[in-house]
Amino acid sequence: MSVRAEREVAPVDGDGKFRIEVRDWLAANVTDELRGVGGAGRENEAYPQRLAFTRRLAAAGWTCLAWPAEHGGRGASLARQVIFHEEYARSGAPARVDHIGTTMVGPTLIALGTARQRERFLPRIASVDELWCQGYSEPGAGSDLAAVSTRARLDGGRWVLNGQKVWTSLAHVADWCFVLARTEPVPDGGSRHAGLSYLLVPMRQPGVTVRPIRQLTGDSEFNEVFFDDAYTDRDLVVGEPGQGWRVAMATLGFERGAATVGQQIGFQRDLDELVALARRTGAADDPVIRQRLTRAWIDLSVLRSHTLRTLAGAGQASAPSVVKLMWSRWRQGLGELAMEVLGAAGAAADAGDEEVDRWRRLFLFSRADTIYGGSNEIQRSIVAERVLGLPRGDRR
Secondary structure, rough: OOOHHHHHOOOOOOOHHHHHHHHHHHHOOOOOOOOOOOOOOOOOOOOOHHHHHHHHHHOOOOOOOOOHHHHHHOOHHHHHHHHHHHHHHHHHOOOOOOOHHHHHHHHHHHHOOOHHHHHHHHHHHOOOOOEEEEEEEEEEEEEOOOHHOEEEEEEEEEEEEEEOOOOOOOOHHHOOOEEEOOOOOOOOOOOOOOEEEEEEEOOOOOOEEEEOOOOOOOOOOOOEEEEEEEEOOOOOOOOOOOOHHHHHHHHHHHHOHHHHHHHHHHHHHHHHHHHHHHHEEEEEEEEHHHHHHHHHHHHHHHHHHHHHHHHHOOOOOOOOOOHHHHHHHHHHHHHHHHHHOOHHHHHOOOOOOHHHHHHHHHHHHHHOOOOOOHHHHHHHHHHHHHOOOOOOOOOO
């Protein structure tokens, strides 16, 4: 049903008017040049245009919906956040370049930062004048985040950092990085979670080196980041020094918010297009492929219902881990199914075939879905301990 028809059929409530407002803005601003560009495995695609679009989005007040009004947001309800992300995905609007700032570090500063930190950073995150990346994973500390070896020491009025981070998304375009670093030794017989600090570090300085990692897809949105006597000001630690684990976990909690609903709208579009491809090529005549396409639709419906329950506060504290397990395996399975639908063309078609390249990219990038954002092995351990009550492993 069109927006105009929706208005003529019946009066709409406040949330309905909000949905129409979002649709109208997106219809007026998402051009054919921007539609569908960027996203997982394609973060460098049309980057200048996507940056300009995200700044236009910010100027219209759409980038920080969930933030309180006093910090530059709209204080939108969960329902309206979901509406926005649904409509954004349905419009085919380009992948945003500000998500690490707006959905991760911004909410962290609102909840746990100092007044000075909020005053310094939040306006420039909201306006997309400063972009952020996440300094968590290291060569020897990926899913085992408490094993980070990047160190920071106080030297007068500054923290001095030395170490390496890896798989740092968008570090090559970021102005700032929130870094989990060891600032105190592990206490004898104590937990490795103690002694870590959450630091806000400027990226554009001589002590920071960024090296892109070329992926199977040909893109390089991930990076290695090296800190060699890099620095940040003494007051740019969020929370108390040595208590960074709590802050880091809060950031991960903010990451898994209402935007995941929009992500699933994108999944639905991918599935619809794969079904259409299977019908055109005749692959849908194969009862096994037809059954797998049907199963993918069922599983996606279950994922959406579970996600909405989780966002509403229902279920266990481990529910975000279940969502991560569900969507990562779903999308990985879709990539595998796409290769079966394509058949020989999936391997033999020349580069430059846009349709085949699209599904190849999905298949290749989805190999990482079960690793980044907390590997599936770690998510299963969380569910095992918190839901099933199984013994906790020794992670000291």
